[in-house]
């Protein structure tokens with residue numbers, strides 16, 4: 001650890017002497033903790049970071065809009081437009097890769113859940129399903145199921161390792177939650193948690209913000225902090241050791257996410273892609289999703305916060321949105337590509353500026369909760385590596401089956417616990433009905449199939465455990481049955497029905 005004198009000098013050199021302004025007021029304990037935090041800062045980097053943030057906020061990089069063009073539809077693979085033969089082939093390819101232990105999943109779970117307004121990791125959120133399962137549990141069970149489906153098909157004993165990128169905010173509670181829940185039945189050694197870096201929030205004039213008298217305001221470095229974190233935590237070495245060649249990266253909040261989706265993996269592998277992204281058709285021009293498009297001829301994502309409204313609203317001759325390939329934060333990477341990024345491109349990743357309200361102590365030592373943005377957070381985006389890819393592919397999937405993110409607290413118009421819960425229940429009603437079941441209410445009245453597939457209204461309470469079905473398969477035991485709702489079709493209930 002540095003001595004106080006050394007630290008003072010180097011902070012002065014970095015233009016950040018104010019950080020120690022309240023030092024005389026701190027207790028011994030607070031001083032120790034603060035000194036410990038500060039001695040981890042690289043002062044040259046700190047100076048660059050602060051100056052860079054202030055510069056970037058003062059002169060935002062010009063809009064990219066004039067350089068955009070859509071990805072030609074012909075170069076986007078599509079679930080809707082492909083015949084069942086192609087889909088089956090991709091699925092087989094994906095399952096084959098899984099059976100050879102060549103596929104891993106990586107969860108981006110470092111976010112603070114600010115919009116959702118929770119103080120704990122988003123993955124621990126219970127959206128109010130009949131089973132009360134959290135997002136983490138649903139995801140764990142899907143991993144379990146895809147391993148099982150693979151093993152049944154190929155007679156293998158497959159493992160899909162689960163890499164979980166957390167942050168200083170989410171690591172400890174996530175670890176505790178997994179432990180308390182016995183890793184949801186997965187092998188603990190196949191779950192690898194690691195932490196992304198945190199970087200200081202900075203004022204508009206380039207000064208680190210003090211969150212407390214002995215604490216600087218830190219924020220995770222964006223989901224694109226992944227690439228630095230892969231290096232810091234030797235994750236690529238771990239993948240290599242396990243023989244994992246392909247990684248499905250996804251963000252924590254999509255309740256419909258198909259972990260290690262064999263169709264997507266199989267599609268990407270059979271196209272020889274090193275990098276891929278799932279997209280859905282955008283619901284409306286203002287939907288808060290990035291768009292996969294080309295910028296100066298190169299495929300990449302332009303984030304919703306960085307596209308101009310006129311561009312987002314552009315429509316083609318048939319009335320369709322010109323930029324309608326909505327990014328759902330489900331990416332495919334080969335290990336070789338990630339290695340290239342780690343070795344060559346990480347330093348070139350773009351830094352995005354976010355202006356945020358950051359609570360701080362003012363120069364008189366008062367705690368202030370700002371009402372308008374006062375700080376700059378710099379973030380990297382996970383998709384900003386796409387331009388470095390040699391063979392990028394996009395794959396369009398069906399929204400109702402694959403995308404319903406949890407971003408906001410109930411009361412907001414979109415992407416809430418209610419919309420997430422409804423999407424899942426509606427999907428499960430569709431699966432049950434397609435398998436030949438009729439659903440009835442507690443009085444025995446048959447519920448019309450239409451209400452089982454209604455969009456926003458409260459759907460029929462039919463929840464199918466991922467341990468029973470991964471994407472609607474294996475529900476033959478429901479054929480010809482009338483089932484009373486609320487229904488939780490878990491493994492036990494499924495066995496019971498099978499035996500009848």
Ligand SMILES: CC(=O)N[C@H]1[C@@H](OP(=O)(O)O)O[C@H](CO)[C@@H](O)[C@@H]1O
Nearest residue numbers: 223288289290327328329381382405
């Ligand atoms: C940096 C990044 O990955 N942004 C993603 C991510 O948005 P957030 O608002 O950061 O959750 O998820 C969206 C899909 O839910 C996707 O459309 C968007 O491009």
